[in-house]
Amino acid sequence: MPTPLDPDMFDPVCPSTLIPLRFADKWAGMVIRCLEHGPRRFSELRVPLRTVSAQSLTASLKNLQRDGLVARTERPGPERHVEYALTPLGRTMLPVIEALCAWGTEHWDELLDAREASATARTA
Known part of the structure; x- marks a missing residue:
């Protein structure tokens, strides 16, 4: 059994929200990071991803x-037990996500400045 996910795994001001490159959808990278250390149930994923709606x-x-990056497994038993895990293909995304996070951290100030300038230009 993997260690429980840290509720503060994703800092509210985490550079991941600033990265201009996305694959699949807005939350995909964070989901993949949550599955990095083993399978998780939906309720476990909701802990660090608490700001994401259940529908999203x-x-x-x-x-x-x-896209073949995550596998869904339903375990038999009296209670419904569904787990999500990275596939081998999904695991190949981990170094890509790590590189994007490092890039976002390195360019954090520039990204914030650009967004602020854009917001100012729109309101002017």
């Missing part, structure tokens, strides 16, 4: 399944 998280998981 479900859509993201379905998109990641469709």
Whole structure:
């Protein structure tokens, strides 16, 4: 059993929200990071992804399944038990996401300045 996910895994001011490159959807990278250390149930994913609606998280998981990055496994038993895990293809995204996060951290100030300038230009 993997260690529980940290509720503060994604800092509210995390550079991941600033990265201009996205794949699949807005939350895909964060979902993949949550699955990095093993399978997780939907309720476990909701802990660090608490700001994501259940509907958006479900859509993201379905998109990641469709693209072959995440596998969904339903365990038999009296209670419904569904887990999500990275596929081998999904694991190949981990270094890509790490590189994007490092880039976002390195260019954090520039990204914030650009967004602020854009917001100012729109309101002027």
